[in-house]
Amino acid sequence: MMLLQIDRITRNFGGVCALESVSFPVERGTIHGLIGPNGAGKTTLINVLSGLIKPDSGSILLDGAPIHHLPPHRIAALGVARTFQNIRLFPAMNCLENVVAGQHLVAGRPLFPRLLNLPSARREEQTYREQAMACLERVGIARRAQVLARSLSYGERRRLEIARALAMRPRLLLLDEPVAGMRRRGLEQVGDLLVSLINENMTILLIEHNMSFVMRVCSTITVLNFGSTLTTGTPEEIGQHPQVIEAYLGGAGCHA
């Protein structure tokens, strides 16, 4: 059962062809890896999927419905959340506030009950706040709830960005290098987190350069090279694919 169907997506920047007829399906309830050398178009594809960049041609179907023409907030409303390679948090808010801000789609917070400060609004807020804390706990930074996002360490920022995405309760989570700069313990924790999310019926599309991480958590991997899909397959197939080894893993082979 396909959640996401990417079909012949093409996108040029001036004369540079960032994506050329990229097609692959993402199966529901899986972690789908997206790998490729620098400049292969991975981040561009995530930007297209989240609506920040419009494709020149091609289509993207989410659960059979086209989304490639929608603005980012409409795509988000359909259950697509993402993180950024260069981390985009709300720096002057603390961790908990970042997650609370990320609840925009799931939390009502209508104006008039708030203006009157109704008890129902206060109870509602308490629930949302507990849910936000649960998101922070899930990524392992609950004890940092009151710390400003800009004061966090690099790894903690990545975790907070995932927590904010989780607050949206997405169907599809797009992660752009979620474990970049993390050490072994962080890798394991985030890996376990992703697996637990899959068990809750989420689907994850993951860009990552850490090959052992990709090989461990992904059930399917798509390789991009110079804006085109090289191949899609299981980690074993990818690890042995001669063109992949040549294009991405290099002559020395894969250390996975």
Next chain:
Amino acid sequence: MDFFTHFLAVYGSLINFIGINALLALSLYVTLSAGQLSLGNAAFAGIGAYSAGVLTMHYNAPFVVSIITGALLAGIVALAIGLPVLRLRGVFLAIATLGFGEVVRIAAVNLDITGGAQGLVGIPNKTTTWMIFLALAAASYFIARMRTSRIGWSFESIREDETAAAVTGINTTYYKTLSFTIGAIIAGLTGALYAHLNYIITPGEFGFSAAVNLLIYNIVGGTQYWVGPLLGATLLTSLPEVLRGIGVTAGPIRMCVNGVILLLVILYLPNGLVSLFGRASARKTKVRADSPSGEV
């Protein structure tokens, strides 16, 4: 009581001006809280002032009707120009709104119904001090409570990072336009009150320097918390009177002192005067965990 009456007689108009300027500063604060730098709020006040003044003078409209129409008209104009103009960011938005402000000012100079460069003269004096401060209290309450609603959260998310806000599901165009429109409605309301305070309004009062003053009130007071613009407006509006009290007359010196204060605040209090009152209130910690060090 005697002292109070005397105080009001001497400083009544200053107190009114503090209220008016604080309201205008708040109107800009709303737009700034969504990260949009607008220099159009003086013009929105002008639209409110002129439309309310004209309604009262030429159409014998009741005071309340004039005030509400002035506020709504400013809001409608903001809605109309906000949609195209808010595509611009940062300083470009400031320039576009500044251009809009000049359009309004020049229109007021050249139209007959606005009384031209001489201004609209003979507006019935109907605004009283309590009305101004009631409006100020209502606007402050509205803005403070709005922060906890989805609108307030969206504004702050957009201010912090517009792209991140968009992928979180926030319709950035909608909320930016909303921040612009709410600001304009408050500015229009204030302008309408102001028109009925002084018998006369002139186009120059709603020009460039007024727009920049509103921004200075916000910067001096602080833009992270709604008390900031109130503090900034109060300090900078009462300053000339205070200076007069210690023998410095108005004029170029006043501008100089304003400049020095602005400079000192930017250098030593980058978050404005509110940061003097403790970090917690200055940085609007909206959400506190129940046990800051408790869990895990």
